[in-house]
Amino acid sequence: GAVVSQHPSWVICKSGTSVKIECRSLDFQATTMFWYRQFPKQSLMLMATSNEGSKATYEQGVEKDKFLINHASLTLSTLTVTSAHPEDSSFYICSASGGDSPLHFGNGTRLTVT
Amino acid sequence: TQLLEQSPQFLSIQEGENLTVYCNSSSVFSSLQWYRQEPGEGPVLLVTVVTGGEVKKLKRLTFQFGDARKDSSLHITAAQPGDTGLYLCAGGRTSYGKLTFGQGTILTVHP
Numbered sequence: 001g002a003v004v005s006q007h008p009s010w011v012i013c014k015s016g017t018s019v020k021i022e023c024r025s026l027d028f029q030a031t032t033m034f035w036y037r038q039f040p041k042q043s044l045m046l047m048a049t050s051n052e053g054s055k056a057t058y059e060q061g062v063e064k065d066k067f068l069i070n071h072a073s074l075t076l077s078t079l080t081v082t083s084a085h086p087e088d089s090s091f092y093i094c095s096a097s098g099g100d101s102p103l104h105f106g107n108g109t110r111l112t113v114t
Numbered sequence: 115t116q117l118l119e120q121s122p123q124f125l126s127i128q129e130g131e132n133l134t135v136y137c138n139s140s141s142v143f144s145s146l147q148w149y150r151q152e153p154g155e156g157p158v159l160l161v162t163v164v165t166g167g168e169v170k171k172l173k174r175l176t177f178q179f180g181d182a183r184k185d186s187s188l189h190i191t192a193a194q195p196g197d198t199g200l201y202l203c204a205g206g207r208t209s210y211g212k213l214t215f216g217q218g219t220i221l222t223v224h225p
Contacts, residue, residue, distance in 0.1 A: 006156070034213075043216060093156050093157075106156050
């Protein structure tokens with residue numbers, strides 16, 4: 001069964017609104033979660049590393065004020081796309097790690113901004 | 115910055131054919147993973163290799179890790195339509211930390 005749950009699976013929002021995506025580890029404590037963005041038929045691009053109880057580390061070129069990440073507990077990290085625009089439309093995927101156990105990926109969230 | 119060059123980017127073959135996907139880097143990776151991803155879903159881990167020269171087999175899939183731990187390959191024997199998907203290699207210092215992904219290979223196996 002899925003050990004990392006991502007919600008929602010898909011979301012459509014209007015330009016200018018904000019959208020929150022949740023990533024939950026179901027049966028382990030995730031000290032670290034990673035957020036990726038993926039365009040159609042392309043690979044995963046790491047956006048940020050989220051550590052429980054501390055600020056996220058963003059990759060170069062990723063706007064931290066636009067993509068807000070919160071990792072307030074050992075089982076939940078959230079990614080909020082603020083003031084979304086059509087160019088933010090993408091497939092967002094999280095992965096979670098509980099120490100030295102292998103990474104588990106969520107099933108992704110398809111965001112469409114109209 | 116560690117980079118992984120994955121090739122080919124696209125592969126379209128007939129059922130029963132063999133194929134190889136390559137993943138190369140100028141950097142050494144302590145751990146390298148291969149994933150398969152279907153549209154609208156997250157990547158699913160196929161294998162992790164950590165030892166230089168390591169060979170792992172998973173049914174019709176054979177994975178190799180280069181002696182210098184800078185390259186890896188995925189070989190599929192007698193491909194089937196069910197093998198169709200996006201194959202991704204990813205490397206990192208560990209199998210549970212930050213990963214660098216290759217560009218991906220879109221494999222289509224025609225019946």
